[in-house]
Amino acid sequence: MSKTTYTDPVGVNDATLHYLDVIYRLTQQSDAANTTEIAEKLGVTPSGASVMLKRLAERKLVQLTPYKGATLTPEGRRLALRTIRRHRLLEMFLHQVMGFAWHEVDDHAHALETAITEPLEDRMDEMLGYPTRCPHGHLIPRKDGTLPEVNDMPILSLAPGATGVIRCVDTDNSEWLKYLGEQGLKPGVRVTLRGIAPYSGPVSIETPDGVVAIGQNLAEIIYIEPN
Amino acid sequence: MSKTTYTDPVGVNDATLHYLDVIYRLTQQSDAANTTEIAEKLGVTPSGASVMLKRLAERKLVQLTPYKGATLTPEGRRLALRTIRRHRLLEMFLHQVMGFAWHEVDDHAHALETAITEPLEDRMDEMLGYPTRCPHGHLIPRKDGTLPEVNDMPILSLAPGATGVIRCVDTDNSEWLKYLGEQGLKPGVRVTLRGIAPYSGPVSIETPDGVVAIGQNLAEIIYIEPN
DNA sequence: CGTAGAATTTGACAGGTGTTAAATCTCAAG
DNA sequence: CTTGAGATTTAACACCTGTCAAATTCTACG
Numbered sequence: 001m002s003k004t005t006y007t008d009p010v011g012v013n014d015a016t017l018h019y020l021d022v023i024y025r026l027t028q029q030s031d032a033a034n035t036t037e038i039a040e041k042l043g044v045t046p047s048g049a050s051v052m053l054k055r056l057a058e059r060k061l062v063q064l065t066p067y068k069g070a071t072l073t074p075e076g077r078r079l080a081l082r083t084i085r086r087h088r089l090l091e092m093f094l095h096q097v098m099g100f101a102w103h104e105v106d107d108h109a110h111a112l113e114t115a116i117t118e119p120l121e122d123r124m125d126e127m128l129g130y131p132t133r134c135p136h137g138h139l140i141p142r143k144d145g146t147l148p149e150v151n152d153m154p155i156l157s158l159a160p161g162a163t164g165v166i167r168c169v170d171t172d173n174s175e176w177l178k179y180l181g182e183q184g185l186k187p188g189v190r191v192t193l194r195g196i197a198p199y200s201g202p203v204s205i206e207t208p209d210g211v212v213a214i215g216q217n218l219a220e221i222i223y224i225e226p227n
Numbered sequence: 228m229s230k231t232t233y234t235d236p237v238g239v240n241d242a243t244l245h246y247l248d249v250i251y252r253l254t255q256q257s258d259a260a261n262t263t264e265i266a267e268k269l270g271v272t273p274s275g276a277s278v279m280l281k282r283l284a285e286r287k288l289v290q291l292t293p294y295k296g297a298t299l300t301p302e303g304r305r306l307a308l309r310t311i312r313r314h315r316l317l318e319m320f321l322h323q324v325m326g327f328a329w330h331e332v333d334d335h336a337h338a339l340e341t342a343i344t345e346p347l348e349d350r351m352d353e354m355l356g357y358p359t360r361c362p363h364g365h366l367i368p369r370k371d372g373t374l375p376e377v378n379d380m381p382i383l384s385l386a387p388g389a390t391g392v393i394r395c396v397d398t399d400n401s402e403w404l405k406y407l408g409e410q411g412l413k414p415g416v417r418v419t420l421r422g423i424a425p426y427s428g429p430v431s432i433e434t435p436d437g438v439v440a441i442g443q444n445l446a447e448i449i450y451i452e453p454n
Numbered sequence: 455c456g457t458a459g460a461a462t463t464t465g466a467c468a469g470g471t472g473t474t475a476a477a478t479c480t481c482a483a484g
Numbered sequence: 485c486t487t488g489a490g491a492t493t494t495a496a497c498a499c500c501t502g503t504c505a506a507a508t509t510c511t512a513c514g
Contacts, residue, residue, distance in 0.1 A: 015471065035492060048472050050493055055470080067479060067492055097324070098350050108344050115342035117335050123325050242501065262462060275502050277463055282500085294462060294509060456514090463508070470500090478493070484486085 014114040016061070017083045018042060019052060021113075023062060023070055024080035032069025081141040086121055087113040088134035088141075093124045095135040102135040102186065103177035136177065137168030137187040137223065152223040155193055156203070156216070163192040164224035171221045183212045185222060241341040243288070244310045245269060246279060248340075250289060250297055251307035259296025308368040313348055314340040315361035315368075320351045322362040329362040329413065330404035363404065364395030364414040364450065379450040382420055383430070383443070390419040391451035398448045410439045412449060 022041045026033035039049035057064035061076035072080055090109035094100040100108065125131075132140055132148045139147045152167045166189045169180055180186065184207040194204035194211055196219075203219035204211055249268045253260035266276035284291035288303035299307055317336035321327045327335065352358075359367055359375045366374045379394045393416045396407055407413065411434040421431035421438055423446075430446035431438055 013470085036490095044471085045473065046492065047474080047494080052471070054493090094347075098347075098354065100346075100350070104346075108347055111342050111344055112339065115338050117338055119327075119331075120321075120325075120335055123327070127325065240500085263460090271501085272503065273462065274464080274504075279501070281463090457511105458513090459511090461508100461510070463506100465506080466504090468501105468503075470502105471498105472500105473498075474496090476493100476495080478491100480491075481487105481489095483488095 012079060015052070016056065016059075017079060017114045019049075019056060020061060020072065020076050020080040021083045021087070023072055024077065024084065027071055032065070032071050034069045038070070078145055081145045083113055085141040085143070086116055088138055089121060089124045089128070089131070090116070091134040091136070092128050092131050092140070096128060097124075101178070102181055103174040105135060106172055106174065133168070133187070135187070136170070137166070138170070151225050153226060154220060155191075155205070155222045155224050156196065156220050158193050158224070158226065160193050160195045162226055163190065164226040165190050166222060167225045168223040169221055170223060176218060176221070180214070180218065180222075183207075183214065184209045185212065185214070190227075191224065239306060242279070243283065243286075244306060244341045246276075246283060247288060247299065247303050247307040248310045248314070250299055251304065251311065254298055259292065259298050261296045265297070305372055308372045310340055312368040312370070313343055315365055316348060316351045316355070316358070317343070318361040318363070319355050319358050319367070323355060324351075328405070329408055330401040332362060333399055333401065360395070360414070362414070363397070364393070365397070378452050380453060381447060382418075382432070382449045382451050383423065383447050385420050385451070385453065387420050387422045389453055390417065391453040392417050393449060394452045395450040396448055397450060403445060403448070407441070407445060407449075410434075410441065411436045412439065412441070417454075418451065 019038065019042065022038055023033045026037055026041070035049050035053065036046045038053070039046040042049065044052075053062060053064055053070050056062040056076070057070075060073055061079065063071040063073055087109050090112050091105040094105040094108055095102055134140060137152075139150065141147055150167065153164075155164075155166075158164070166185060166187050169177065169186060171177065185191070185205065189207055192206040194206050196203050196216070200216050202213040203216055204213050205219075205222075246265065246269065249265055250260045253264055253268070262276050262280065263273045265280070266273040269276065271279075280289060280291055280297050283289040283303070284297075287300055288306065290298040290300055314336050317339050318332040321332040321335055322329055361367060364379075366377065368374055377394065380391075382391075382393075385391070393412060393414050395414060396404065396412070398404065412418070412432065416434055419433040421433050423430050423443070427443050429440040430443055431440050432446075432449075
């Protein structure tokens with residue numbers, strides 16, 4: 001048997017990569033990722049996550065402050081970014097090449113992200129024309145771990161009357177994605193913010209197909225590049 | 228987190244599927260797969276394989292006769308055929324859609340075969356036009372577990388002068404595949420057997436590009452459909 | 455038929471990832 | 485400053501898959 005392996009040096013397996021991925025995403029929004037949040041995202045108990053975090057810390061993949069939270073070390077971040085790059089390239093591939101809808105790709109990509117090999121990653125990148133964003137607009141890390149510079153702003157941070165192009169719809173809720181897509185609210189679409197009703201009221205957005213009104217919970221995941 | 232799962236009922240994980248896959252292939256050639264062979268194919272020790280086989284037998288996936296060998300149960304065969312179907316569809320996809328060379332696809336497909344989801348399997352099948360064979364000519368099991376009927380014969384079983392179309396090159400040795408491909412000996416090519424030198428001498432095969440001579444070890448993996 | 459050598463299994467153990475239940479820590483509110 | 489709820493960790497354990505070394509079984513040959 002040939003036993004050629006394209007995977008990383010020993011000890012970096014699926015579970016590890018999923019932890020690093022989740023920690024990376026959580027630390028985008030707060031300083032450190034807490035155990036319970038990590039556990040929730042991974043579908044394990046907090047005690048299980050706690051044990052695993054300690055091991056990841058021993059392996060120098062995360063910086064752990066007990067009772068406070070976890071952060072990635074440079075090596076952990078490297079691996080997380082690699083996984084995220086693969087995830088988002090896969091999403092793009094599934095959408096553009098294989099014709100899956102944008103709300104379907106996350107789950108499939110998740111199943112594949114730790115299994116694909118580097119030549120496959122590179123080939124997808126090439127076939128897709130070296131994309132910088134996934135179908136939802138999230139940035140695809142480059143192979144060197146850097147991220148493209150962008151100017152995405154929450155649509156809710158703009159004043160009514162502002163126009164721009166939707167760049168990112170930031171959620172992993174596939175039903176929300178499906179709905180927003182049906183309303184024409186997806187990356188690449190030029191929109192004008194028409195109004196935000198007070199007291200968490202509806203947000204009116206004008207698209208080429210007309211004006212749509214959505215709740216603020218949905219509106220707050222939409223990011224646009226103002227023009 | 229949505230946690231949608233596309234994987235099988237509990238307990239059928241990567242390792243299990245790889246065992247079933249290997250046992251299936253080994254039992255194509257002999258009555259039962261022996262422990263040492265299985266261990267070799269999987270890159271584990273015979274004792275490890277022995278332990279695992281006992282567990283697979285407890286789970287009713289293999290029929291085990293101690294000291295004799297293993298056979299698949301109907302359920303084991305079902306899972307093995309599913310994995311093999313996915314492996315061969317992946318090989319076809321990697322070759323036809325993504326442009327990998329036929330000697331490169333086996334390793335990549337192996338890494339993915341236990342990770343892909345059913346919708347992905349179906350979509351690949353569709354994109355490929357419901358192929359019946361992988362790039363090397365192995366049969367792709369149908370979803371119901373049946374296999375297409377074929378009339379493949381070892382080229383060495385024919386008399387010199389016989390002609391036919393190469394249908395299968397039966398090896399997982401990527402160097403052999405590369406070499407045979409370079410010689411123009413791959414599925415779909417019409418060939419004529421020119422001669423077999425005695426005492427394990429070279430085998431002469433005429434292709435549209437000329438006559439090539441290869442060793443009998445290579446010739447015996449080539450199967451043709453006589454015309 | 456006996457026996458040596460190969461194949462196989464068993465036993466003892468390890469490492470990874472998870473669980474539940476109990477202990478411990480943190481932090482903000484009284 | 486105390487305290488109690490919630491977050492976190494620890495302890496004890498389970499399951500899977502593997503290892504190595506020793507015991508066992510099979511088989512083919514003299």
